[in-house]
Amino acid sequence: FHPSNRSVMGFEPNYDESKIPEYTLPDPLVTQSGSPVTTAEQWNTVRRPELLALFEKHVYGVSPPPCPIRRKHVSSKTVFDGLATRTEIDVLFGSADDATSMRMMVYVPKQRAGAVPAFLGLNFQGNHGVDDDPEIELNPGWFRVGRDGTTDGNKANEKSRGATASRWPLQMILKRGYAVATIYYGDIDPDFDDGFNNGIHGTLGDQVAHVAPESRWGSIAAWAYGLSRGLDCLEAETDLGIDAAKVAVLGHSRLGKTALWAGATDPRFAMVISNNSGCGGAALSRRAIGETVGRINEAFPHWFCDQFTEYNENEDACPVDQHELIALAAPRPIYVASATEDQWADPKGEFLAAAAADPVYRLLGTDGMGGDAPPAKMPAAEQPINSGVVGYHLRTGKHAVTDYDWQQYLDFADRHMKDGR
Ligand code: GTR
Numbered sequence: 001f002h003p004s005n006r007s008v009m010g011f012e013p014n015y016d017e018s019k020i021p022e023y024t025l026p027d028p029l030v031t032q033s034g035s036p037v038t039t040a041e042q043w044n045t046v047r048r049p050e051l052l053a054l055f056e057k058h059v060y061g062v063s064p065p066p067c068p069i070r071r072k073h074v075s076s077k078t079v080f081d082g083l084a085t086r087t088e089i090d091v092l093f094g095s096a097d098d099a100t101s102m103r104m105m106v107y108v109p110k111q112r113a114g115a116v117p118a119f120l121g122l123n124f125q126g127n128h129g130v131d132d133d134p135e136i137e138l139n140p141g142w143f144r145v146g147r148d149g150t151t152d153g154n155k156a157n158e159k160s161r162g163a164t165a166s167r168w169p170l171q172m173i174l175k176r177g178y179a180v181a182t183i184y185y186g187d188i189d190p191d192f193d194d195g196f197n198n199g200i201h202g203t204l205g206d207q208v209a210h211v212a213p214e215s216r217w218g219s220i221a222a223w224a225y226g227l228s229r230g231l232d233c234l235e236a237e238t239d240l241g242i243d244a245a246k247v248a249v250l251g252h253s254r255l256g257k258t259a260l261w262a263g264a265t266d267p268r269f270a271m272v273i274s275n276n277s278g279c280g281g282a283a284l285s286r287r288a289i290g291e292t293v294g295r296i297n298e299a300f301p302h303w304f305c306d307q308f309t310e311y312n313e314n315e316d317a318c319p320v321d322q323h324e325l326i327a328l329a330a331p332r333p334i335y336v337a338s339a340t341e342d343q344w345a346d347p348k349g350e351f352l353a354a355a356a357a358d359p360v361y362r363l364l365g366t367d368g369m370g371g372d373a374p375p376a377k378m379p380a381a382e383q384p385i386n387s388g389v390v391g392y393h394l395r396t397g398k399h400a401v402t403d404y405d406w407q408q409y410l411d412f413a414d415r416h417m418k419d420g421r
Pocket of ligand 1: 253279296
């Protein structure tokens, strides 16, 4: 994100808490018809499906039903001085000749007693941007123009090798006993507004023809759909040594929004991690601070469904808010992370959303954010809240994924995805 973008189209973000409009959050534990939800069964059979449908209709759009995947092995190699096996697999969406394909790159620690838990996340700059090994093919697809000379036009160049390696501390993760799988998000749907023709919007789009046009899947929903097909692949590839019942879906920024939607729509994900996801992710839309619904729809008209534009400068009219997206992961562990210098993403709104999801987690028999009730106040930086199944931290620094963030995710995963803990 370029700070200069903040003023494009005349938008001046508000960062003043005192100028936040008065708002009331929709209650996740009251149905649209006004009935209180007081049992886990009512949540699971009535309110959860209702909320999912509302998010589809009003925010992310309706995706096609899962398509069968085809898998083609590309390579397998021992890397990092014997620490791990890296496998590349092309995953094709459906059986059509022109099926879209995405390349999943998977690292599995060699030293392991049995199948290991894994993190699955999309990346921004290609698999070759995650690690600079020249044997990883330079992704030939469409790329956003890089800030630092990593693209020529919309093509990745050699400078993009390892460009996002700091966000993917592979060896640290592998040494902790976890596998990592990643996919370039542009393989699934290139990140520009093309009228929903390229990527899986084009090849699978006829399957949402029955849906009202304003509620058809946007790009975030398409990327989330790709994550689910990635999980299909991990389930099928039993020889990799990954326990597909213990896969955490994670993402940063727009891909954090995507991870949250993937976790909401696909209950097979054992854990959900949102890193600096902001507006349309973990941050409450009704606070209208930093990036707003109106700004995001104007700048990225392809991310959400068209219906979401109804809530530009009109957040109160939306029947859902983002705490309910977090609640859709319940009772599975979820972790929301913010950064102090990322006010655009509204750290406080991310914290408040996690806290407002807590009652759903407690209704489902977990301890939510831990203790008897969620903390009333946002924690200081580097004071993670991680004793319950809803984790949160504020990190000092910029909009990024750092080793500090990963250390918290690994500790949280140790608690919830490792046997005997
Ligand atoms: C920004 C956008 C944010 C966030 C970010 C990113 O331009 O306003 O919502 O998604 O991009 O994905 O890097």
